[in-house]
Amino acid sequence: MNFNLNYDNVAESYLFAEVANRVAKYQKAHPDKKVLKLGIGDVTLPLVPAVISALHSAVDEMSRAETFKGYGPYEGYAFLRESIAGYYKKMGVTLNADKEIFVSDGAKSDLGNILDIFSDDNVVLVPDPVYPVYVDTNVMAGRKVIYADATEKNGFLPMPDYKVDADIIYICSPNNPTGAAYTKAQLKEWVDYANSKNAVILYDAAYECFVSDDNLARSIFQIKGAETCAIEFCSLSKIAGFTGTRCGYTVIPAALERKGFNAGKAWLRRQSTKFNGVPYIVQKGAAAVFSEEGMTEIRQNLSYYARNAKLISECLDELGVWYTGGKNSPYVWLKCPDGMKSWEFFDYLLENAQVVGTPGAGFGKNGEGYFRLTAFGSEQVTKEAVQRIKSLLKK
């Protein structure tokens, strides 16, 4: 028996471990200091009442033989797929809930598992800096990974280069870690490029719910031509705080096929063979997110995080620090002041303001000299952290 030795080529990421390590060390040396964390990518607000109520009622259904649910549809219950289709309808995208929406336990699972339906000889294009999962999942399968440079010059939004031949293209907008978001016009250029190269775009829309500017895309299917070249991944993690409740969905247009090989049909085959659906209870909770009551409650949570992001970006505006994100994204990606390197600024901020963020260098070579702050903390912590950053950097 041979193991898959491609696993030996996956780079170990010490980013968050090293962050935790340095914070622990500092805290041990300064037990009296209160450290404020603006580094986390996890949500902090609890599930909204409409979701909680739906979860309780689904649990009750599981307690009685007459309403008990066993194996469900691999692609998710129709009630949830239809709710998701309704959500897309409001942003002007018409989807066939029966054939184009696939419910799963999260965007991360699907982003990894979708690669099953693609040949290992495809060339993969990812931005740098990047969410490491895009790279690692492909290295595990032995695929060649090439990079598109995201830099201050292009606002951390690389555009297609027709001299580069790519087969699988990852786009995350609004972006993790940079918070930068493509306009619809920019995304059209990527769609045209993909169609001309016979490529496929894997579009990570996990942060679409933070977009309020109409010029920015919330779904790649708002772009003409995407139906023949794109797959979209989305999640309830950020919109509804489902990071520990686990539900997401993938949209594969029926028109996405090559030489009779249909992507959606292959994905359903993959899921029906290696997956048994999302818990019924969770699907009921997820459907409540898209109800009128749920959406009203959720908008309050999103506004809460948006206010935190605004606090951070206004502080940077005042200090004259260059950054992306913060406006249509929970992430703020700033240029370290005084030419500091990412880890240098991490230590500087920890030691002098007791504020923790994430060094951009941990996301790729173009992240060096940059730093990520997130809006997912509490309002109180964010306010205090912003105050401290202001005092420190004004000096």
Next chain:
Amino acid sequence: MNFNLNYDNVAESYLFAEVANRVAKYQKAHPDKKVLKLGIGDVTLPLVPAVISALHSAVDEMSRAETFKGYGPYEGYAFLRESIAGYYKKMGVTLNADKEIFVSDGAKSDLGNILDIFSDDNVVLVPDPVYPVYVDTNVMAGRKVIYADATEKNGFLPMPDYKVDADIIYICSPNNPTGAAYTKAQLKEWVDYANSKNAVILYDAAYECFVSDDNLARSIFQIKGAETCAIEFCSLSKIAGFTGTRCGYTVIPAALERKGFNAGKAWLRRQSTKFNGVPYIVQKGAAAVFSEEGMTEIRQNLSYYARNAKLISECLDELGVWYTGGKNSPYVWLKCPDGMKSWEFFDYLLENAQVVGTPGAGFGKNGEGYFRLTAFGSEQVTKEAVQRIKSLLKK
């Protein structure tokens, strides 16, 4: 971009669709007849009170910021891994809950996803008849699949053949679809074979909870030597009715490695890259299964299904029909009377007794002439079906 054309080689299974089709046709022609289904592999009893109560209380935790849970550990919460280790302890197997137990959304997902850590050039040995997922997941990756014949002669329990070189060996005991279960002594032969061939056994223990005979294995880790050649997959689907609630676990011994490549570490890498854990709510419900209260309640459910299995097997004993399973398994695998073929007997039973089962031919060539009945129906339906079978076949 190229799709993974191995998907074109996956055989379409029409088994359950064809069963549903024939039943619908019969029912349409005979609307007055009451059709009894003993074909289903899904459970019918609701979740037990201890689990329901734990689920409700976890939902409540998700409603308050102080007890809300975001991202959890990829391998599952420690409280659940420790509960599982306690369950194994009672069958004499000592596991390291921190390093050897990996919680997932079900055995089917893990049985498919585990293949990521193995090279595509491995030769895969599966029994025939077989649970189709073992074959399909490997065909999707382009692996060579060979078969071990399970027949009446070997009691549908094939033993190792040292002339055959296999790298990845699938064993499901008690077996789906045949209900046959290996003794510990028989399993020892497979473990010795695997170790001598440098192979790995993927052991599907989804039905272990139905084993009451001490000579039969409940876990492959009850067998000496398995720690260097086996991975075990188990699920709460059958023991606790979690088919629609989704929780399972995989056991990878720390000692399972080749040339420094450690299987457990690779699996954790796989899961942390392509998975984000099981819902906190579900994990709380799962832990309640292993509590004293939960186990007491669950034993009643298992006894209920075991009584159904006994009703079916006693009927076949009385009729002198050859079968496997029924005693330490929810499945009864019978030889079709009068030399009938599987589908022939299906039609005969449907038309003359209005009882539905599953034609063995749908599970592989050695299934031809055999038929599967399951104990997962209600007691009332099972009793009536058994009565009808008895009357029909006595004639």
